[in-house]
């Protein structure tokens with residue numbers, strides 16, 4: 001049976017565990033290093049990346065999770081999880097760190113504050129029908145490296161009136177990351193994409 005861990009320190013890890021159950025997979029709430037054993041994949045959920053940084057260190061998960069990511073364990077990062085994976089994080093706290101495994105640059109809260117949270121229908125490469133995407137104080141991806149595939153973008157009107165296409169689903173090697181919350185719209189196709197490749 002497919003066994004997927006969800007880092008369960010902060011944020012909406014419960015919704016991810018529900019999605020895994022919906023897919024008939026075993027979800028493991030990962031709160032300590034021993035729980036990383038025997039996983040087929042790992043989810044870094046949305047929430048607050050600053051808090052997640054502190055809790056990953058306090059729970060001794062930072063180093064073993066980093067090792068699993070670099071060893072090629074399939075990973076899905078959503079929203080704050082994308083921030084945790086990014087090479088460069090703009091607008092973070094001074095002591096904020098990231099795993100740096102995904103060659104993208106992100107701006108925290110890059111679409112504006114909470115009141116500018118929004119939803120959009122996205123065409124994701126390889127997924128057929130569009131997917132409802134919920135963006136909540138989402139990071140905006142501003143740069144993608146050569147090895148990164150952009151699987152979906154969102155057209156967004158920024159506060160200054162300019163409309164730009166911003167990558168919203170990206171993939172690099174064994175990593176898939178989204179700036180929105182697929183677990184909130186309860187559409188399991190991205191989870192399948194991340195762990196059935």
Ligand code: GLN
Nearest residue numbers: 046047048049079080137
């Ligand atoms: N703004 C949050 C952060 O910086 C991410 C928001 C989210 O995960 N919905 O971590």
